[in-house]
Amino acid sequence: MALDPILEADLVAYVDDRLPPLRRIEVEAHLAVHPDEAARIMADLRLRDELRLTLTAPDAPGSRALADLARRLQSGLGRRRRLDVLRRFAAVGVFVALGWLAHEGTGPLAVRESVASSAPPSFVDDAVSAHRTSLLRSEMDSQVETPGFDPAEILSATAIALPETPRGWTVRDVQVFPSPFGPSVEVALADRSGESHSLYGIRPGTFEVTKPRTALSGDLAAAFWQQGPVAYALVGPAAERDELGEAAERLARSLY
Template identity: 30%
Template structure:
């Protein structure tokens, strides 16, 4: 049987997982003989994974009522009046509450609350940045890291110098994960480090280390689902840590606890 020619539409469908098994096998054979094309498709896959991490949370949000196409009714004026009353009542209650809190010791001011909100947002952003870095680099077969584990001493020295603090990758061999290596990444205000591990099945795990949250207080473990990636993240002293993987939450929590213990022991 004559094999069909491979088109760009075939390649895009292959990336999206929309090809039947027989055609997918043909495309894989085609790519095996063309490393340049395979590398190009890998770059597309990275972009797709990054976009999913960025926008999947937005896609899961409910559609605003104003966009559902529901026509206005004759009750519109009544609804506007009710909204006005609600706003007025809310304003009075909020004003009275703030008035009482102004003189109450220990109650945070509006400025303090705003500051805390900004800090919480920055800490939560740690998880998202780590997840994006994970989906961009962990699928890479040829060069997932800049410096391999065979040069661990050089890797540690280089990353520690660049981020301005001594860092050390934890040992996870007892948990079934071996260090592959690491790389330097751009953060929001400076460099951050990423260490990558894998287990015998090829599952990859990354530890993202940042000093951009240094002014935040220490936190306990926090969990986030960023698209296909699960993330445990926390602040400890001058460092922000985020452990990312496609594995389940329970398994990742077990590894995160071991990582936290090792890092505390070497602090």
Template identity: 35%
Template sequence: MTDRPTDLNISDMDIDAYVDGELDAERRFVIETLLSRRPALAARVMGDLSTRSALRMLGQDRRPVPAHLAAAAQQLAPAQKSRWRRLMPAGLMTGGLAAALALWVGGVQHTPAYVSYAVASHRIAMMRADMNSQIEAPRFDAREIAANTRIAMPQLPGDWRVTDVQLFPTDKAPALLMAVRTDEGRRMTIFAVRERTGAPERPDAVREGAQSVAYWRRGDMSYALTGDQEPGMMDETAEALART
């Protein structure tokens, strides 16, 4: 990791142990407190956790990988080899599963980088919502946000209630995360950053661990809608939101 965890007496080994599920509850709390303060580090850790979940799914899939896919995967594997060796459960880096993993990594690379920030900040927002010590900030002043960050947010449906609004740093610009709750009790977040990314103009949805995220771009603004619904439902919701 390039973003080294130097505060709260936390090392890279502690972060690795957290990803591997080797820490007790007290130490996990310390790590999660650090992640709630450092979105950039949280994005990297969440990416590792998503990779581990993918590895578990691959380990349960015994179907053979077609030869042409295995050959293509060999071209992707070297650049990722050392990273996935640490995350790979013992005995799993073999033949077809290694090829499937490499192809999975290659597919993820086509998702704009800001989507990782969106997913990580969503999980942090959900964590904050469940912690009594973390105070949510539901007040949203669109003019103040636009004047200071040049971020423009879509118009929300009438049955959506804002529950939290937070600014998050990214590598290129500040981003805004807005947590919302619908009348049906669905909890989602909208992530917005003023950056001309490679996101499509119409929303595209992908699965990231336990969440789905739909991402799109409007001019110089890039957006992501994250929630627990299936990608298809999240995509439909984002389509309606993007039209506003």
């Protein structure tokens, strides 16, 4: 819990990416127990990111999306909180974009489908790299594995809550890795057949709630999702992509 109360200015700064990491964690902890506020903040973050993408997509088609976005911004600006970040983006960004339209005649600014269907977030690459590292460690006699760990201690030290280990699976090793927004955690696992998997948890610096989905990375697959300020990825063989997705659904439910 934050020692200082979370004020409106903190929420504005959070949306505007102006908080130091420790205060971001405190704001996210506050949002985690205030779902109504969390929903509004997530909506503001989405609106901010959509406008940023609109202004940076050079060949995005159609002015209709821009007009719709402007109407949504106007509605957002009428909210009680009147976020500073939206005021700046609406006053400057939209009119700059409209100026581009007037200058080009038809200069479309809608989001391309290829952009909208974004690639997996960067933490998935981190999870795959951590998994490959754990495989390397398991083959080295000099690297002692640490199968025993205290989830409460991990939570206290990293602010990352780990889901329950799938039934029938065993923990082989637990490692803490650095990341841009604090430490991340990788739990090396073996399923019932002895196949190597890993569960990776990280605070990516955003607050979102997403359902598990899967992606391939060479001979590996990852099922990834985010619950509030913490993101997770379950990594294993590419041939088990569907099974990983199902296991990730169960892990996500265990966190509630």
